[in-house]
Amino acid sequence: MALRDYEFAQLARHTGKISISIKCLTRPINCQPSLCSGLCCRLHNPSLTSHYHTEELYRLPSDLRNLLNEDNSVRVDDKGNCLLIPHCLANPSIIPTECRLFPLGFNKSGRLIYKKWIMVSKCPAFNTGQPAYISMKQCLIDVFGEEIYGKIVKEVEAAPKLL
Secondary structure, eight states: OOOOHHHHHHHHHHHSOOEEOHHHHHSEEOOOHHHHTSHHHHTOOGGGOOBOOGGGGGGSOGGGGGGBOTTSBBOBOTTOOBTTHHHHHHOGGGOOHHHHSTTEEEOTTSEEEEOOHHHHHHOTTEEEEEEHHHHTHHHHHHHHOHHHHHHHHHHHHHSOOOO
16 A cells, blocks of 8 residues: 555654755745635545544544544545635644645655645645745744755755756
C-alpha cells in the first residue's frame, strides 16, 4: 500500500529530510477556506476521499467519528461531497493532514508537489498572494515542524528564480 500524506510528513519529520518541488512552493496561493467555503473540498474527486491516519484521530471529536468509514476515510454524500466540510470550516484544527496540505501533497516517490492541478486551477486563491511556502507557513510548520520548514525555506530561496 502506498504511503499517505500523513506518513510522508511523519517520515520527513523523523528523518529531517524532504524532497520538494521548488516550482510548487514558489507558486502564489492565498488559501482562505472561510472565503470560498472549501471549494477544493467540494471539487474533490469522491474516489480520492480524505483520510485520517490513526495517530491523528485524536483531533476529531468523538461525536464526529460517525462521519468516518471503517478505514478512517471520510464519508461522502451521494454527490461525493465530504461530510466534514462544515465542521472543518467551523473548526480547522480537525482537518486531516492531507486536507491541511492541499493543494500540496506527496507523489508516490515522496516528493512534495501540487497534488491536483485541475482543482487548483479552479481555485480563486490560486496565483494570488504570496508563494505557497510563505502563505502556507503555519500549515507547513504544523505538519513538518520548524526544522523541516526551515530547510524548505532555505532550499526554495537558494534555488534559481523560475520564470
